[in-house]
Amino acid sequence: MTSHIPMVIPKPEPVTDSSPQTPIPPSSFFNFNTTTTQSPLEPNLYTEFTNVAETFRSAFAQRLKRHEDVTVLDSLTGAIVPVPEEQDPDPDPVSYPSQSLKPRKPQERSSELVRITDVGPEGERQFREVVRKTRMIYDSLRIFLILEETREVLGRRRGRPDSKAASMMKERFLWLNRDKRIVGSIPGVQVGDIFFFRLELCVMGLHGQTQAGIDYLIGSRSSNGEPIATSVIVSGGYEDDDDQGDVIIYTGHGGQDKLGRQAEHQKLEGGNLAMERSMYYGIEVRVVRGFKYENAVSSKVYVYDGLFRIVDSWFDVGKSGFGVFKFRLERIGGQVEMGTSVLKFAKTLKTNPLSVRPSGYISFDISNRKENAPVYLFNDVDDDQEPLYYEYLATTSFPRGILGGSNGDNASGCECVSGCSSGCICERKNGGEFAYDYNGNLIRMRPLVHECGPGCKCPPTCRNRVTQKGLRSRLEVFRSVETGWGVRCLDILHAGAFICEYVGVALTREQANILTMNGDTLVYPARFCSDRWKDWGDLSQVFPDYERPSYRQIPPVDYAMDVSKLRNVACYISHSNDSNVIVQMVLHDHNNLMFPRVMLFAAENIPPMTELSLDYGVSDDEWSPKLAICN
DNA sequence: GAGAATTCATAGAA
DNA sequence: CTTCTATGAATTCT
Secondary structure, three states: OOOOOOOEOOOOOOOOOOOOOOOOOHHHHOOOOOOOOOOOOOOOHHHHHHHHHHHOOOOOOOOOOOOOOOOOEOOOOOOEOOOHHHOOOOOOHHHOOOOOOOOOOOOOOOOOEEEOOOOHHHHHHHHHHHHHHHHHHHHHHHHHHHHHHHHHOOOOOOOOHHHHHHHHHHHOOOOOOOOOEEEOOOOOOOOOOEEOOHHHHHHHOOOOOOOOOEEEEOHHHOOOOOOEEEEEEEOOOOOOOEEOOOEEEEEOOOOEOOOOOEOOOOOOOHHHHHHHHHHHHOOOEEEEEEEEOOOOOOOEEEEEEEEEEEEEEEEEEOOOOOEEEEEEEEEOOOOOOOHHHHHHHHHHHHHOHHHHOOOOEEEOOOOOOOOOOOEEEEOOOOOOOHHHHOEEOOOOEOOOOOOOOOOHHHHOOOOOOOOOOOOOHHHHHOOOOOOEOOOOOEOOOOOOEEOOOOOOOOOOOOOOOOHHHOOOOOEEEEEEOOOEEEEEEOOOEOOOOEEEEEOOEEEOHHHHHHHHHOOOOEEOHHHOOOHHHOOOOOOOOOOOOOOOOOOOOOOOOOOEEEOOOEEOHHHHOEEOOOOOEEEEEEEOOOOOOOOOEEEEEEOOOEOOOOEOEEOOOOOOOOOOHHHHHHO
16 A cells, blocks of 8 residues: 555535635545445445445545645645644544545535555456456446347337446446546556447446546535546547647647537636646546447447646647647556557558568468458467467367257258347247347357257348357467467457357267377367356346346256367467356257357457457466366 | 536437 | 437536
8 A cells, every 4th residue: 555645535515604705614624544444235346346445545635725724735746645633533434435425416426536556466356357247237238228129119219228228327326436536547447448438438437427528526526626637538529639649639628619610719617627737736647548440339449548647738729720728648657558559559460460560470370261360370489380280170070970860950940031030939949038139249148059050041141140150350379478379369359249169179978088098188168167257248236136047958068179180269268267258158050959069259348469368167276278178 | 406508429310 | 431410418517
């Protein structure tokens, strides 16, 4: 825990018996609390998060020049430092903040300005998990609402599932960081994280404005009466912006007409003033960049690029001849590479890889065109070229005989000539709910997905045909010092997106036993561990009476895959108990429940160049690249 | 405290 | 494909 955290604590409830001009008595200004507060645990995410947050919270406050008697600033760090003799005489500090800082309305945004630092690896892991779960709920709920709406009002104008999902979560207190205004990084949100909706940023507490580019604590609610900016979104909406990566010339807001054209001078008020004040106090702002991205669920993508400092501000004449405020933002050092840079890099890798990585490529397609998209092989670590020595197999081959027999069930398919819709036989096979949404993303995990197959009359565009169409994104096998061979994606993988099949030569148990004795390397699909993701897509926190669908039980998957000679890209995915890839069994070209195909999906939004990882069902310590497949 | 105003959204139609 | 428009929600302003 650092002892030197700049922080502003809000003005408490206005003193009723004084006129608006009268300063509030000094004693009520200060609230200092470094003790851990424990409020009764409730079984929801929000409470859990708050409790963790409180553990690491410390507070300092001061009054600034509006109240002439005290002004304490640390000139080196810009920190607002405590004024010890004005310590809050609150006799019951344990009740803080639930009583002394209780918002006027339960849903009102907090005015408590805090910075959370040094939560430690364990704290960060916990925060990350909460953020993950919350994002999962948001996305699942959003997709749920889309599907529900499509079912109810077919063809009618669609609402705003992104905003409705956010509202529903807000009503259920599932928004994160509502009890405080965080300056600096949001625990659990990492540089490079990708979001698809502005409201998703609101839910995370990363940026509280649905449209405005500058988020700030308003002056009337801050301790010194001055507004403080906390985050900005850079998405090119102002013609006078100049974005050079680590340095941004950010235009203040205001002065635009309805068409977004600069039509009058901007004023130093609202967010503009907050930016200026943040600069004055040396308080950093979070920067989120928004830009168009083809193939994204929303056509737009928001990337968290980390913390910037406002180093300069001035009033300038903009391109349209009107006065605009400009702020020079410089990225604070020591942070990981910006997500935006990584995105740009990955994009170039897809079109012109040698221009940015002249050496290290071993192959530009280890699949030899057996996949829809080329699979790169890259190694700038050592001379190993192992993946070249295996023949590439694009889909698992099953033993002859086990699939052949076509009983009545096998032969039958749906008759949906224009694509499957609700009520069709294939939907019923899937427990009354298709496994995928209209973008081909997995909605919820289940024991087995029945895709439409050769016996179905529906076209290839049917929503129930996803994994059978193969790779949709660009994958790269790469050499890493830590994990040996690994796999990463050059595209953004939306949560639930199909990645690839885990491929091998399938063997019956008897065949496998013989091979194991020979020392060959086998993969057992049944061992893939999905416990961590078993409630993936679960909405019981939103709908209290939500019933987990009961899927038909399937016989245990009891085959092994030989990957000693034939394999595909999936074989190089590393193991992690903290995996970002989930395993879903799928049938599409045959109906033998004992031999489903092993399909891999993104468990969360995965930014480009992030290593993919699977839980092979062993602990992290036990794992080695060899063991993963020997086991 | 209620309603108006502001806002670098969003989706779908034109 | 881009541009336009209707609808919208949280927050701040009055």
